[in-house]
Amino acid sequence: GTREKKTRDKYHQLFRTSSYERHKDRNQDPVAGTCVWFLRHSNYASWRDNSAPSLLWVSADPGCGKSVLSRFLADDELRPTEGRTTCYFFFKDDDEEQKTATNALCAILHQLLNQKPNLIKHCIEPFEQNGDALKSNIDMLWRILETVSRDPEAGEIICILDALDECRDSELRTLLRKICAFYDTCPKGIALKFLVTSRPLQHIEYQFSDLSQKIPEIRLAGEEDTDQIQREIDLVIDYKLNKLQQSWPDDREDINALREEFDKVEHRTYLWLTLIFDLIHQDPQSLTKRGRKRLFGTLPTSVNAAYAAILSKSTDKEQARKLLQMSLTAEAIAQERATSS
Numbered sequence: 410g411t412r413e414k415k416t417r418d419k420y421h422q423l424f425r426t427s428s429y430e431r432h433k434d435r436n437q438d439p440v441a442g443t444c445v446w447f448l449r450h451s452n453y454a455s456w457r458d459n460s461a462p463s464l465l466w467v468s469a470d471p472g473c474g475k476s477v478l479s480r481f482l483a484d485d486e487l488r489p490t491e492g493r494t495t496c497y498f499f500f501k502d503d504d505e506e507q508k509t510a511t512n513a514l515c516a517i518l519h520q521l522l523n524q525k526p527n528l529i530k531h532c533i534e535p536f537e538q539n540g541d542a543l544k545s546n547i548d549m550l551w552r553i554l555e556t557v558s559r560d561p562e563a564g565e566i567i568c569i570l571d572a573l574d575e576c577r578d579s580e581l582r583t584l585l586r587k588i589c590a591f592y593d594t595c596p597k598g599i600a601l602k603f604l605v606t607s608r609p610l611q612h613i614e615y616q617f618s619d620l621s622q623k624i625p626e627i628r629l630a631g632e633e634d635t636d637q638i639q640r641e642i643d644l645v646i647d648y649k650l651n652k653l654q655q656s657w658p659d660d661r662e663d664i665n666a667l668r669e670e671f672d673k674v675e676h677r678t679y680l681w682l683t684l685i686f687d688l689i690h691q692d693p694q695s696l697t698k699r700g701r702k703r704l705f706g707t708l709p710t711s712v713n714a715a716y717a718a719i720l721s722k723s724t725d726k727e728q729a730r731k732l733l734q735m736s737l738t739a740e741a742i743a744q745e746r747a748t749s750s
Contacts, residue, residue, distance in 0.1 A: 417529045420536050424519035426544055427506040432499045433483060436476040437683075440648045443474070444481050446637035452626040456604065457487075460565070463602050464592050464624065466617055468609040469631030472678030473638050475606040479571035482604065487567055489524055496520040497569040500576045510580035514550035517568050521557060528563060531556045547580065551587045558601040565600040573607040585616040592620055635676075642677050649686050653696075663696040670705050 447453055447467070456465040469475050476499060483497040497520070498513035506512060522529050535543055535553055543549050558566050573581060588603060607613050609632050621627050631638060646668070654664050667689075671677065685704070694700040 416533075417526065420529055420532050421519065421522045421526070423536060423541070423544060424515045424522065424532075426515040426519075427498075427512045429498055429512075429516040429520075432501065432504070432507050433480055433497060435501070436480045436499070438484075439474075439477050439481045440641075440645045442644045443641040444478050444486075446634055446641060447478055447629070447631075448486065450629055450634075452629045455626045456602065459602070460600055461597070462592060462595050462599050464588065464620065464627055465602075465604045465629060466613075466627055467604065467606045467629045467631060468613075469606070469638070470635075470678070471608055472680035473631055473635075474641070474679045475631070476571050477679065479569055479604075479606055483569050487569070487604075493565045493567060494521055494524045494563070495567045495569070497571070500570070500572040500574075502575040508575070508577045508580075510547055510576055510584035511545050511550060513570060513576070513584070514547065514554060515544055518550065518553060518557070521554075521563075521566065525562060525564075528557045528560055531560065547583050547587065554601070555591065555599075558599050559596075563600075565602065568601070568603045570603065570605040573605050573613060574610050582616075585613070589616060589620055592624065595623075639677065642679060642682065645679065645682060646671050646677070649682070653686075653689070657693070657696065660696050663698075663701075666698070667696060667701060670701055674705075 452465065456463050467475065467478070479497065479499065483495060487493070487495050489495045496517040498516045499507060500513065501507040518532070522532070532553055535549055539546070539549060557563055573585075576584065588605075591601070592603075609630065617627060650664055650668055653667075654661065657664070674681075688704060689695045692700065695704045
């Protein structure tokens with residue numbers, strides 16, 4: 410009756426601890442023709458078509474479009490169907506709401522119960538025993554997720570966790586242990602599937618190392634597919650330059666010259682591209698010969714050199730902070746790889 414519905418709604422809303430939809434939508438929609446390298450990858454197909462519990466770790470270097478890919482998977486490629494529930498959470502280290510594993514698990518449970526309201530029955534007792542403390546307890550939240558996923562009504566449950574490396578370290582370690590312990594036993598009759606993305610960091614690789622013996626296709630290493638990612642980034646450059654051409658139809662020659670400048674920069678990334686175009690929109694004079702020279706500095710031949718050039722010109726402190734952070738992370742990853750090889 411009405412009282413029962415109110416009780417169910419109350420328990421459901423207790424899992425609403427973040428604006429997870431807005432966090433997803435901070436990321437851009439993909440340009441047509443991108444994400445194709447990923448969809449064609451055999452490790453993705455194997456994970457997608459597996460009816461048993463399965464895990465896929467998608468790693469790629471900073472600024473290579475992991476979050477855009479995750480949004481595409483959540484909104485389009487893996488959107489919910491009658492037999493499939495799709496849940497997601499986007500970690501981001503610049504927002505307190507997006508830093509915690511507890512908020513990630515609460516978001517997953519909130520979406521799961523939104524799509525399968527009858528499963529709320531598994532949450533009532535834990536809430537009555539623990540009250541609000543449940544929302545900040547990783548152990549109990551994970552236990553509820555496992556219990557819910559065992560219910561025959563649950564069907565296939567897909568959980569997309571984007572940018573694991575931006576989760577708070579202390580909580581990330583616990584979350585990874587929970588995920589690994591679950592897939593280590595691979596309980597039968599449960600179709601709980603995780604797709605997680607992160608930078609190719611050693612501490613995350615270490616956590617997944619034991620599982621990789623058991624699940625050979627566990628990892629999809631985007632950092633080894635840089636040529637394909639670069640081709641897709643070129644599609645984004647074409648798309649953005651065509652949009653510029655529509656906005657400024659009289660500047661065809663300048664836009665063609667701008668295209669040549671992009672071609673001179675090696676290892677282009679999505680983030681770098683976004684920031685370059687933001688600066689162009691802020692200052693249309695960037696299209697002129699003098700403006701292009703100012704924007705690209707002395708024609709940097711690497712992304713890090715380009716970052717430095719943009720940093721020296723950007724009036725947007727937040728963009729500058731993001732760029733600096735990305736440059737430092739890219740440098741750290743390069744050093745980590747050099748040390749471990």
